[in-house]
Amino acid sequence: MNQALRSTEILKRFTLITGKGGVGKSTLAAVLALVSAKRGHKTLVCELNTHERVSRLLGHEPAGSSIKKLEDNLWSVNINPSEAMQEYGLMKLKFRAFYRLVFENPLVGALVRFIPGINDLLMLGKAFNHEREVDQNGQPVWDRIIIDAPATGHSLTFFTLPKVIMNAVPSGNMHRESHDMWSLLADPARCGIHLVSLPEELPIQETMELFSALTEDIQLPVSTVFLNQVPAPAIPRHLSDDFDQWVDAPSDEVIKPLWDAGKLRQQHVNDSNRFLKKLERLDCPVICLPMQYGIDFGRREIDALAQTIDEAITTRD
Amino acid sequence: MIDPLIKQLESASLIVTAGCGGVGKTTVAAALALRAAGLGRRVAVLTIDPAKRLAQALGLTELNHELKRVPTDEKASGELWAMMLDTKAAGDNMVLRFAQDRKVARGILKNRYYGYFSTSLAGTLEYMAVEQVRVLMDEHDFDLVVLDTPPAAHALDFFDAPDRLVDGLMKIPLNAIDGTNKKSISSRLASQGRQIVLRGLNRLTGGPFLDDLAEFLGQFRSILGALQDAGEQVRALLRADGTSFFLVTAPSAPRIEDAIAFFGELERRQLPVGGVIVNRVHQEILFDTNNAINGDLLASAWEGAALKPKRESDYHQLLTRLTLTLSEHNQRAQQEAHICETLALRIQQPQFIAPRLNSGLTSQADLLELANEIQLYVSGTSP
Numbered sequence: 282m283n284q285a286l287r288s289t290e291i292l293k294r295f296t297l298i299t300g301k302g303g304v305g306k307s308t309l310a311a312v313l314a315l316v317s318a319k320r321g322h323k324t325l326v327c328e329l330n331t332h333e334r335v336s337r338l339l340g341h342e343p344a345g346s347s348i349k350k351l352e353d354n355l356w357s358v359n360i361n362p363s364e365a366m367q368e369y370g371l372m373k374l375k376f377r378a379f380y381r382l383v384f385e386n387p388l389v390g391a392l393v394r395f396i397p398g399i400n401d402l403l404m405l406g407k408a409f410n411h412e413r414e415v416d417q418n419g420q421p422v423w424d425r426i427i428i429d430a431p432a433t434g435h436s437l438t439f440f441t442l443p444k445v446i447m448n449a450v451p452s453g454n455m456h457r458e459s460h461d462m463w464s465l466l467a468d469p470a471r472c473g474i475h476l477v478s479l480p481e482e483l484p485i486q487e488t489m490e491l492f493s494a495l496t497e498d499i500q501l502p503v504s505t506v507f508l509n510q511v512p513a514p515a516i517p518r519h520l521s522d523d524f525d526q527w528v529d530a531p532s533d534e535v536i537k538p539l540w541d542a543g544k545l546r547q548q549h550v551n552d553s554n555r556f557l558k559k560l561e562r563l564d565c566p567v568i569c570l571p572m573q574y575g576i577d578f579g580r581r582e583i584d585a586l587a588q589t590i591d592e593a594i595t596t597r598d
Numbered sequence: 599m600i601d602p603l604i605k606q607l608e609s610a611s612l613i614v615t616a617g618c619g620g621v622g623k624t625t626v627a628a629a630l631a632l633r634a635a636g637l638g639r640r641v642a643v644l645t646i647d648p649a650k651r652l653a654q655a656l657g658l659t660e661l662n663h664e665l666k667r668v669p670t671d672e673k674a675s676g677e678l679w680a681m682m683l684d685t686k687a688a689g690d691n692m693v694l695r696f697a698q699d700r701k702v703a704r705g706i707l708k709n710r711y712y713g714y715f716s717t718s719l720a721g722t723l724e725y726m727a728v729e730q731v732r733v734l735m736d737e738h739d740f741d742l743v744v745l746d747t748p749p750a751a752h753a754l755d756f757f758d759a760p761d762r763l764v765d766g767l768m769k770i771p772l773n774a775i776d777g778t779n780k781k782s783i784s785s786r787l788a789s790q791g792r793q794i795v796l797r798g799l800n801r802l803t804g805g806p807f808l809d810d811l812a813e814f815l816g817q818f819r820s821i822l823g824a825l826q827d828a829g830e831q832v833r834a835l836l837r838a839d840g841t842s843f844f845l846v847t848a849p850s851a852p853r854i855e856d857a858i859a860f861f862g863e864l865e866r867r868q869l870p871v872g873g874v875i876v877n878r879v880h881q882e883i884l885f886d887t888n889n890a891i892n893g894d895l896l897a898s899a900w901e902g903a904a905l906k907p908k909r910e911s912d913y914h915q916l917l918t919r920l921t922l923t924l925s926e927h928n929q930r931a932q933q934e935a936h937i938c939e940t941l942a943l944r945i946q947q948p949q950f951i952a953p954r955l956n957s958g959l960t961s962q963a964d965l966l967e968l969a970n971e972i973q974l975y976v977s978g979t980s981p
Contacts, residue, residue: 301619301620302618302619302621303618303620303621303848303853304620304849311809332852332855332856334852350718352879359886370802371804373801373802374798374802376799379794379798380798382794382795382798383795383798383799387793389723420755432619432620449710449711450803453800453803454801454802454803455802455803463730481958482959483622483625483652483959484620513671515918515919515920515922515923516916516919517915517916517919519911520907520915522914523903523905523906523907524904526899526904526905527903527904527905527906528903528904529902529903531899531900532899533895533897533898533899535886535889535891536887536891536895536896536899538883539883539885539891539896539917539923539973540899540920540922540925541920541921541924542883542920542924542927542928543919543920543924545883545956546923546927548956552669552958568683574926574929575929576929576933577655578851
């Protein structure tokens with residue numbers, strides 16, 4: 282059973298999801314997007330130049346690089362760096378002819394494209410602009426923005442970029458933009474950074490390392506750690522001690538496979554509990570997402586996970 | 599583990615593990631290196647950024663950028679050494695090595711941008727990794743070097759970044775950033791009557807930024823020729839006889855799609871692929887579903903254990919739960935077998951299965967067990 286959390290802790294205006302590769306970042310992005318949309322928030326889920334897992338997980342066609350409505354209150358986009366560059370250029374230079382004059386200058390074009398990390402910065406910048414976007418009445422266009430951020434390692438560079446640019450460029454537009462982006466990332470009232478992990482040795486270690494790198498070295502607050510694929514116990518609680526004490530494999534050929542499967546699962550459950558305790562020592566809430574057993578992983582599984590999170594929120598809000 | 603992999607471990611001089619993040623690439627690299635050492639070879643494993651746990655599993659208290667002997671079984675005739683590439687020093691070393699003189703090198707190293715970008719400047723890490731491989735082979739005389747590549751979507755960058763760095767620098771007009779030219783971009787644009795472009799630039803970035811960046815790239819470009827030569831060496835080494843790429847992946851549908859795309863990229867670059875390793879595959883627990891089982895059978899099998907459930911209903915409940923657990927396990931194993939079969943049809947390369955081990959891979963014995971359990975996958979059979 283997960284601890285109860287306020288929806289404002291899990292679903293901040295600007296939510297970034299990160300973690301080691303293969304731990305289920307896109308899954309969590311899809312799940313949170315669904316929880317957010319179902320709670321009536323107008324939600325935009327952003328993928329950063331990827332194979333578009335999120336829209337597929339939700340059972341929709343890939344969205345592409347322009348914003349596409351998936352279902353009630355839920356939109357999706359796969360941000361493309363070169364389009365983001367053009368958008369940013371047009372926004373700053375106002376006229377297409379002016380934009381082309383500047384960007385098609387061979388010297389400028391080559392230099393701008395050579396700024397290290399420029400693609401990541403542009404993609405983050407575009408997501409950031411959606412956060413600021415207002416309609417003609419001055420109301421925010423989006424209530425919630427959820428970003429499937431790059432995998433660990435790369436993600437540290439990703440999160441430090443605004444600060445790097447801010448320090449490298451002492452004044453002007455890029456400095457201002459990076460400064461605003463950094464202020465958003467560092468503001469726990471508006472921005473939530475969620476880490477995703479798995480109940481396995483290396484992912485847990487990397488999550489602990491990423492947590493301290495983010496909170497101590499870079500000084501960005503982490504909202505929540507999600508422990509994904511938490512195994513379900515094979516044995517009812519009141520019988521688990523008995524089963525643990527049954528250490529010698531049965532000689533009966535019919536029972537042996539059942540014993541094997543039970544022991545294997547119980548070991549995973551025990552490991553998972555041990556890892557959970559480790560994560561709980563971090564100064565931030567941990568939410569468990571149960572392992573979804575079954576042939577396929579699709580919309581039905583996403584719905585089930587969304588319900589888990591929704592329950593944790595509902596008991597608290 | 600059977601012949602095809604042993605053969606490669608016995609004969610290859612460079613094994614590169616490649617793949618997307620989170621598939622256990624570093625662990626597989628360490629396991630292969632350990633196994634090769636067991637075959638009597640003198641092996642070095644070079645990783646980019648391993649978790650501390652892996653160092654511990656190898657039996658080292660920490661892994662840093664010094665080459666360290668890994669304590670192995672006394673009976674093993676080979677040797678295993680390990681080191682981590684120092685990503686911070688990589689860029690500095692490259693500049694010091696390739697700059698035409700110390701003055702230029704100092705100019706680059708003290709440039710503000712260099713400080714910010716040296717670790718992320720595409721290409722530096724890759725050069726130094728491959729350079730380190732060369733040093734290990736030529737100067738330390740290792741029989742085999744196992745190189746673990748950095749994870750995630752950036753995996754391909756590892757092979758492309760050196761070219762891209764050179765290409766990128768080439769595209770910048772030489773006269774614009776020639777180190778000898780004292781004129782900044784701003785004044786150059788102004789003198790060319792391009793005030794309007796300059797105004798645009800100021801709106802985009804703030805004026806001095808590109809001037810500074812251009813100055814930095816100008817200096818950096820002065821080592822371009824040396825970089826190109828080094829790039830050639832990198833390309834040659836990665837395609838040399840005795841070099842073998844292993845693509846590591848996990849048995850899930852999205853990972854397999856990534857692996858197939860990745861394999862296409864390796865082929866397109868004509869990099870020699872030695873095989874695909876599907877890591878952490880669930881093994882099916884054989885069970886005859888025709889067997890009649892009931893609570894009594896479970897109860898009698900339980901005889902002799904220290905603790906036993908007391909009520910008959912407990913056995914019924916347990917039987918239901920254990921049957922479900924077994925079927926969930928086998929469903930997963932069958933699904934993964936299906937994925938391996940799909941992969942075998944789509945990638946015409948030897949495929950190896952590394953089973954999911956119950957241990958958390960926390961000791962050298964675990965790593966060796968992993969290496970020993972890697973099996974050649976034969977299409978049409980369940981792994």
